[in-house]
């Protein structure tokens with residue numbers, strides 16, 4: 299069975315997932331719509347317990363939806379499980395490899411379950427595990443184990459890759475390496491749906507970001523689109539020194555606050571506000587300690603949602619499909 303060229307690799311419509319029943323019932327996913335096109339990376343972000351893993355598990359075919367529809371490569375991940383599994387790479391939050399096997403044996407065993415695996419040596423090299431090939435799984439560090447897990451996920455050269463927190467526990471260099479791998483998958487027309495708590499990971503990797511909160515997708519778009527409505531920030535240590543004009547009067551300044559030992563100026567035009575601030579500091583002979591300026595980022599969007607300041611309605615149903 300083939301997928302129509304150009305049709306979405308993943309399509310989620312009105313997904314709901316409830317744990318338990320009766321008075322104990324808890325709805326972890328409350329009407330999620332999500333589309334992942336071929337050759338794109340979509341990052342699912344969210345607060346703890348937002349429902350990311352619960353939604354991803356349905357896409358992975360590990361659980362049926364309570365309501366709604368999920369299609370992977372045009373197929374039902376539960377009813378067509380064998381076909382979907384063959385063409386999909388799944389990285390769960392934690393692995394369950396036999397501890398007594400070596401890295402090489404683990405990959406060879408994994409490859410034996412596949413119809414067309416890539417050479418094990420390629421997978422080892424790709425994840426920087428070539429020098430660990432004879433080490434037993436029980437002796438691997440957390441980061442090495444995560445990389446072995448990823449090597450297994452990608453061994454069958456899957457068309458669709460589902461990654462639940464792929465870089466948790468990795469050092470910065472390994473994390474960069476994984477980012478390159480994911481970017482390479484996209485360049486080869488693969489589609490990737492990943493969950494992450496690392497906002498810079500989503501910013502760096504994702505073509506589209508969906509932010510979940512309390513079971514719903516409350517924001518969705520490119521990282522730039524999501525940041526567009528939020529102010530940039532300028533920050534320096536301490537209160538505003540004498541010699542500066544009223545900071546709230548700087549061009550495009552939105553809000554000025556001094557707390558936790560630093561002053562923050564929110565700006566709707568970072569360049570205009572910063573230029574005026576630096577000119578005023580130069581005129582007044584003032585030095586601004588620890589000065590930093592940051593464009594609006596996913597972080598500011600995320601924090602606003604997590605704190606409720608964003609106004610993301612947690613009780614109303616999500617309107618419209620996310621596409």
Ligand SMILES: Nc1ncnc2c1ncn2[C@@H]1O[C@H](COP(=O)(O)OP(=O)(O)OP(=O)(O)O)[C@@H](O)[C@H]1O
Nearest residue numbers: 317318324326344345346347348349350351352353
């Ligand atoms: N088997 C279960 N039975 C009952 N409730 C569950 C079960 N699994 C998850 N939940 C609840 O569903 C909600 C969503 O959990 P889920 O693991 O999907 O969130 P998440 O967004 O992946 O969170 P995190 O970022 O913390 O991993 C949580 O409140 C969790 O306690």
